[in-house]
Amino acid sequence: MIFTKKRYSVNDLILKKDLNYQKNLDLFLVNYYEKDRFFYWNKKTEKLFSFTDLFIIKKNLRKINQNKNINLICKKKRFYNLDLKLKKGVFIPQYDTEGLVNLVLQNENNKKGFEIGVGSGAIILSILKNSNNKMDGIDISKKAIKLARYNQNKNQLKFKKINLLKKDLFKITKKLNYDFIVANPPYVSFNDSFLTKEAKNIQPKKGLFAKENGLYFYKYLISHNEFFLNRNGIFYFEIGLNQKKYLQKYLLDFKNLSFKFEKDLNNIDRYLVIKKEK
Incomplete structure (x- = not known):
């Protein structure tokens, strides 16, 4: 392949007048080049792209047309003002989870926290970037821990007090003492018929x-609250659709715990906050 110094405008990329093509082009430009789509459409005649850019764009538009996930195509995602690198096999954070981060930041500062299942580092890094908390985080996946450390450095958070470890939650034997614990754990039933095909394929x-x-x-964390939390310590959980009534019933058996459910932007009970009272 011969690469030339010729440069191209966004007009050169519109090979079809197909609206779906233009929509996908918009989607890719915003996610890959991190420029607002209007930046490109307002500069239609300017030569902003190299031949290499043109090759990358066309190649990845084909993937989008095959219904492949835009975040995995671009291998990155914006989350709570963080720039996160993504990798296949590590959970892709969803925007609903920003609400979970908000809850923690509204209530916790200068505390010692713990995240279970750090994945790409989206939750723990967002909390640390916007507070003076100290946090530990674990994940069963070595790939996830490596990616979270990369994202910590990428977002210039090396100075923050954070400890990331590859560890199995169910093999922790030493009693822990945290002021708060945050988790967006696996919560989909194996026979869930509402899970989208895309989620099954990419997560x-x-x-x-x-x-x-x-x-x-x-249930495991709630039943072991004495093992994990300090007095007045708090769990912050993201929960699945229709799980509220089951968790509510389960929690009523724990007299040392108070709890409340919080809604997401769609007015759905999405978050569970549990406080250890004594």
Whole structure:
């Protein structure tokens, strides 16, 4: 292939007048080049792209047309003002989870926290970037821990007090003492018929599915609250659709815990906050 010094405008990329093509082009430009789409459309005649750019754009537009996930195509995602690198096999953070980060930041500062299942580092890094908390984070995946450390450096958070470890939650034997614990654990039931095909294809199964109709991680942590939390310590959980009533019933058996459910931007009960009272 011969690469030339010729440069191209966004007009040169519109090979079809197909609206779907233009929509996908918009989507790719915003996610890959990190420029607002209007930046390009307002400069239609300017030569902004090299031949290499043209090759990359056309190649990845074909992938978008095959319904491949835009975040995995670009291998990155913006989350709570962080620039996150993504990798296949590590959970892709969803925008609903920004609400979970908000809840923590509204209530916790200068505290010692713990995240279970750090994935790309989206939650723990967002909290640390916007507070003076100290945090530990674990994940069962070595790839996830490596990626979270990369994203920590990428977002210039090396100075923050954070400890990331490859560890299995269920093999922790030493009593922990945290002021707060945050988790977006696997919460999808193995027989869930509402899970989208895309989610099944792009997310790692270990990050999606859990036993006991998706409630296994919640029940384990709640039942071991004395092991994990300090007095007045708090759990912050993201929960699945229609799980509120089951968790509510389960929590009523724990007299030392108070709890409340919080809604997301779609007015759905998406977050569970549990406080250890004594």
